[in-house]
Amino acid sequence: MTNVDAVDQLRASGVGHGDLVALAFAPGVGVAMATTGRSCSVPAAVADPVNVVRDVERELRPRWVMWSHATAVALVDDGVRVATAWDIAAVHRLIFGGGHADPARVWAQLHDLPLDALPNAGPPDLFTHAEYGDDDPDAPTRRDGYLGPDWIDGGWSKTLEHLARWAELAAIVAGYQQARLAGLADPQRAAMTARTESAAELLCAELSVDGLPVDRTVADALIAALVGPRPRNDADTVAQRARRDADVLRHAPPGVECDLRSPEQVKSLLRSVGVEVPDTRAWRLEKLRDMHPLVDALLTWRKAERVSTTYGYVWLDEHVRADGRLRGEWSGSDGAAGRMTASAGLHNMPADMRDAVVAEAGHVFVRADLGQIEPRVLAAVSGDAALALATLEDDLYAPVAQQLGVDRPTAKVAVLGAMYGQTTGHGARALRGLESAYPVAMTYLREADQAGQFRRELRTYGGRLIPMGSASTDDEMNERDARARAAARGRYGRNARIQGAAAELFKAWAVTVRARALPFDARIVLCLHDELLVQAPAGRGDDVAHLLDACLQEAAHRWAPDDRVRFVADISVIRRWSDAKE
DNA sequence: TGCGGCTATTG
DNA sequence: CACAATAGCCGCAG
Numbered sequence: 001m002t003n004v005d006a007v008d009q010l011r012a013s014g015v016g017h018g019d020l021v022a023l024a025f026a027p028g029v030g031v032a033m034a035t036t037g038r039s040c041s042v043p044a045a046v047a048d049p050v051n052v053v054r055d056v057e058r059e060l061r062p063r064w065v066m067w068s069h070a071t072a073v074a075l076v077d078d079g080v081r082v083a084t085a086w087d088i089a090a091v092h093r094l095i096f097g098g099g100h101a102d103p104a105r106v107w108a109q110l111h112d113l114p115l116d117a118l119p120n121a122g123p124p125d126l127f128t129h130a131e132y133g134d135d136d137p138d139a140p141t142r143r144d145g146y147l148g149p150d151w152i153d154g155g156w157s158k159t160l161e162h163l164a165r166w167a168e169l170a171a172i173v174a175g176y177q178q179a180r181l182a183g184l185a186d187p188q189r190a191a192m193t194a195r196t197e198s199a200a201e202l203l204c205a206e207l208s209v210d211g212l213p214v215d216r217t218v219a220d221a222l223i224a225a226l227v228g229p230r231p232r233n234d235a236d237t238v239a240q241r242a243r244r245d246a247d248v249l250r251h252a253p254p255g256v257e258c259d260l261r262s263p264e265q266v267k268s269l270l271r272s273v274g275v276e277v278p279d280t281r282a283w284r285l286e287k288l289r290d291m292h293p294l295v296d297a298l299l300t301w302r303k304a305e306r307v308s309t310t311y312g313y314v315w316l317d318e319h320v321r322a323d324g325r326l327r328g329e330w331s332g333s334d335g336a337a338g339r340m341t342a343s344a345g346l347h348n349m350p351a352d353m354r355d356a357v358v359a360e361a362g363h364v365f366v367r368a369d370l371g372q373i374e375p376r377v378l379a380a381v382s383g384d385a386a387l388a389l390a391t392l393e394d395d396l397y398a399p400v401a402q403q404l405g406v407d408r409p410t411a412k413v414a415v416l417g418a419m420y421g422q423t424t425g426h427g428a429r430a431l432r433g434l435e436s437a438y439p440v441a442m443t444y445l446r447e448a449d450q451a452g453q454f455r456r457e458l459r460t461y462g463g464r465l466i467p468m469g470s471a472s473t474d475d476e477m478n479e480r481d482a483r484a485r486a487a488a489r490g491r492y493g494r495n496a497r498i499q500g501a502a503a504e505l506f507k508a509w510a511v512t513v514r515a516r517a518l519p520f521d522a523r524i525v526l527c528l529h530d531e532l533l534v535q536a537p538a539g540r541g542d543d544v545a546h547l548l549d550a551c552l553q554e555a556a557h558r559w560a561p562d563d564r565v566r567f568v569a570d571i572s573v574i575r576r577w578s579d580a581k582e
Numbered sequence: 583t584g585c586g587g588c589t590a591t592t593g
Numbered sequence: 594c595a596c597a598a599t600a601g602c603c604g605c606a607g
Contacts, residue, residue: 261602263588281589283594306590309601334598339593341598348592348599369593374596420595495596499593529593529597 006033006052007059015062020086022065022170023053024163025074032160034167036175050078057082063195065174067103067166069332072205081206083515087198088170091177093333094190094197097465103169107147110176119149140165181463190463192558193504197332199511203524204330204340206514211325212346212357212525213535219316219356227308241308248301251294260301270294311350319344324360330527332507336492337500338464340507340527347528357533357577364541366522367580368548368571369531370506372396375415377502380565381461382444386437388564404433418445419498421491445494452493453486460500461560466493505567506530508555516551520544533577541573 013035015021022034031049033056053075056062064082066072068089075082089101096109108118119142142148181190220230227244231237245260251273252258258269266280273292277284282299289296320326328344335341349357359365370376375396379387390399401411414430416422418441422431435442451458458466468489510527513534517523522536522544536544548571556567572580 259603263603265603279588281594302590306601310591310599328599336597339597343599345591345599348590350591417595422595491595492597499597531593 007056010035010056010060010062015060017061018084019060019062020065020171020174021056021060021062022167022174023071024067024166024170025049025053025071026163027074027078030160030163032163032167034164034171036171050075050080053082054080063198065170066201067170068101069201069205072202073208076205076209082202084195085198085202086174086177086194087201087332088173088177090197090201090332091174091181091194093338094194094462094464095177095180095184097467099334104147104149104152106173107141107169108145110173110180111145113145117146119146140169184463185459186463189461193462193464196462196504196508196511197338199514200332200340200507203511203514203527204332207330207342207524207527208327210523210525211321211323211327212533213360213363214320214324214326215356215358216316216320216324218358219320219353220313222353222356223307223312223316227304227312230313244301244304244308248294248297251292251297260298260305266298270298307350311345311353315345326357333464333503336467337496337503338460339499339503339529342527346526351578354578355576359535359575362538363535364538365525365574365577366534366536366541366544366548366571367531367574367577368534368545368552368569369528370509370552371568371570373502373505373530373567374419374498376565376567377461377505378419378441378444378498380505380560380562381497381501382441383562384438384440384444385564387441388562391564391566394568400437403437404430406430406433418442419495421449421487421494445498448497449490449494452489452491452496455489458493458497460497460504462501462504464500464504466496466500468493502530505556505559508559509552512551512555513548516547517544520547522547545571545573 010021010033015035020035024032027049029049031052033052053064057080061083063084063086065086066088069087072082072085072087088103088106092101092106092109093099104118105115107113108115140147140151177194178191181187181194184190224230228240231240248260249256249258252269253272256269256272258265260266260269263280267277270277270280273294275288275291275295277288280298282302285295285299289299319328326344326346328342328346330346331341333340341347371394375387376391378384379391386403387400390396390403393399395408397408397412397415400415401408404411404414406414410430414434417431418434448458450456452466452468455468458468460466506527506529510524510532513532514524517534517536520536520540520543522534522540524532525535526533532548534544534548549569552567552569556565557563574580
């Protein structure tokens with residue numbers, strides 16, 4: 001089988017631009033492709049299997065069905081980047097909620113098979129042997145309908161025949177998923193979300209492989225300023241640590257021992273100098289800084305300790321490679337509401353450390369962040385005409401404040417409180433104002449709250465199921481605990497619907513930028529919930545800046561064709577991440 | 583060794 | 594100090 005054969009066979013079976021072609025890929029073994037319909041299966045083994053993918057992508061540009069974004073990572077590792085995908089794991093998380101989406105689970109849930117009877121991998125015990133001992137070990141499915149665990153474990157990368165079966169299964173599963181999406185409240189929009197989420201997985205694969213440009217020299221200097229020079233050996237590490245501890249403990253009464261890393265002991269330590277606190281959180285101690293020199297020393301110690309344990313030399317060595325790129329694992333929709341997540345500190349890097357994130361030679365960063373994204377999203381998904389009117393302003397809170405007859409900070413706290421589920425405190429009166437000014441939006445939030453409290457099925461605007469957990473522990477709780485939990489679920493549902501919809505819009509924007517930025521040789525290097533960092537050739541900075549705004553308008557229109565809601569982005573062309581004005 | 587609690591960082 | 598996340602260390606149970 002040659003590359004040309006693969007293209008011809010796919011073309012002959014009617015595959016064109018955007019049609020689904022399932023792909024199974026194992027480095028060193030080969031690549032298999034499959035389409036559904038007339039069960040046309042095209043396995044191919046050549047010297048360099050990714051060339052087949054590259055050729056088919058160029059000639060036919062199908063939508064590649066993959067079991068998970070691990071396939072995309074393997075492709076990107078081998079230098080192949082495809083335009084579009086149908087990521088089975090991502091679509092599964094959309095349809096069924098939650099984070100787990102391995103093939104066994106995906107198959108079972110699509111067939112309405114109970115998950116608690118999911119067969120385990122490993123050597124068969126007496127029971128399973130008696131029950132399924134005469135199942136065909138080479139067939140993927142068992143007589144009870146589940147995927148066979150031994151087939152799954154042994155089947156991924158062993159032989160080309162197995163790869164072909166995986167590709168065929170993927171094509172079938174994608175079809176089942178499309179049928180499920182067609183049964184949701186808004187099938188068109190759910191299918192669009194599935195495509196967007198899949199493209200976001202491709203972006204995640206690229207982010208994982210490409211990494212974020214970091215200037216090691218700057219990073220080293222920043223760390224040195226906070227915790228001192230890089231320790232020469234383990235003994236040096238211990239000595240530096242002891243010295244930092246001693247700087248705090250010298251303020252304690254003589255003879256008082258304390259492990260500063262133990263909150264309970266720190267509380268005792270504080271008590272020994274006359275400072276009584278229920279916990280030792282920084283925001284609480286901040287107000288007591290002047291009460292005793294020990295408090296100030298402790299807060300300084302905490303800062304340095306944080307850097308040395310989490311964002312220090314160890315972190316740099318572990319995640320920044322010789323090419324000056326900080327790499328973490330990216331996930332397109334981990335978490336409750338479907339936000340992107342990243343490891344290696346990419347999403348919670350201390351602001352000071354952003355000085356070290358510098359565009360590479362001959363390049364600039366184009367940074368863009370969405371303004372007031374959550375209230376704008378609320379206006380869009382709820383269809384509240386009055387709130388939509390407020391989004392026409394650059395600062396949405398200004399007209400809201402005017403409407404409510406309160407100052408801007410109060411209006412902001414009230415709106416955020418409504419979305420997070422705060423019902424007490426200073427914003428309570430303004431909250432009632434919101435009810436009468438924006439009843440449609442407030443009803444939308446209240447319905448999400450109720451759904452959460454009563455564990456009713458709840459989906460985001462784009463169709464993602466918001467996982468509610470199980471009710472199994474409810475009876476073990478007393479009345480008050482149960483009510484508190486229900487209230488927490490209410491806040492969770494309320495927020496997940498907004499945060500989740502915001503994540504969907506953000507991803508629609510990001511994948512649009514991914515596609516449109518290619519001709520400019522610009523690449524997204526970081527996604528941060530409402531912020532994009534793009535690296536572009538130095539001469540293209542302004543072009544890409546305009547592109548980012550155009551992509552936002554395009555994505556917003558596609559995501560919510562009701563153009564009454566305005567979305568805005570703050571965009572700047574910079575050399576280092578910290579140069580962006582805030 | 584695994585897990586909940588506490589703490590800090592980000593959006 | 595509501596909502597979400599990652600990540601480290603401590604203390605305790607198994």
